[in-house]
Amino acid sequence: MPISVEEIQYTRAERISQEYDRAFVDNATVNDLNPTALEALANQISKGTSKEKCLQFLGLADFASGTLRLRRAALLLFAIDVTRWHPRSQIRILRVAGTRLETGEHYNVYSEDQVQGNVVEIVETAWDKLRPYLVQTKLSHSARFE
Numbered sequence: 001m002p003i004s005v006e007e008i009q010y011t012r013a014e015r016i017s018q019e020y021d022r023a024f025v026d027n028a029t030v031n032d033l034n035p036t037a038l039e040a041l042a043n044q045i046s047k048g049t050s051k052e053k054c055l056q057f058l059g060l061a062d063f064a065s066g067t068l069r070l071r072r073a074a075l076l077l078f079a080i081d082v083t084r085w086h087p088r089s090q091i092r093i094l095r096v097a098g099t100r101l102e103t104g105e106h107y108n109v110y111s112e113d114q115v116q117g118n119v120v121e122i123v124e125t126a127w128d129k130l131r132p133y134l135v136q137t138k139l140s141h142s143a144r145f146e
Contacts, residue, residue: 020072021071021072021073021076022071022072022073023071023072024062024069024070024071024072025070025071025072025075025085028069028070028074028075028085029068029070030051030052030055030068030070032070032075032079032080032081032084032085033051033070033074033075033078033079033080034078034079034080034118034120035051037078037120038051038054038055038078039051041054042054045057045058052068055068055070055074056068059071060073060074060077061074072085072086075118076089076118076119077118077119077120078118078120079118082116082117082118083116089116089117089118089119089122090114090115090116090117090122091114091115091122091126092112092113092114093112093113093114093115093126093129093130094109094111094112095109095110095111095112095133096108096109096110097109097110113129115129
């Protein structure tokens with residue numbers, strides 16, 4: 001059955017992404033991870049579960065040769081200093097005048113913010129920064145509130 005070029009490209013990109021996330025990172029230890037976030041997650045899975053068991057259960061780490069080896073995904077999700085493992089773990093938030101982003105002399109970005117950290121922190125912080133802009137009551141051109 002024929003499939004589109006876009007679907008083939010997406011499948012290949014997804015495979016590369018998964019390989020990146022699943023790779024083991026040398027010199028990374030549980031001490032590089034946020035203990036509070038890990039303990040909270042471990043308690044949600046099963047009360048009293050250790051951080052190490054939680055990481056193994058989620059497929060984010062494996063024991064090998066007597067040591068716990070972390071996968072890159074564990075560091076992206078829970079690292080205390082994520083820039084050590086992925087220097088551009090960030091989201092840029094742009095507030096644009098109008099409905100399209102312009103360039104050059106018509107550049108219409110009037111507010112820019114940046115959120116950095118591990119994935120868990122980024123999602124929480126970015127959502128808090130975006131929330132005020134997602135729902136606004138304004139008087140439209142027809143003099144009606146929308």
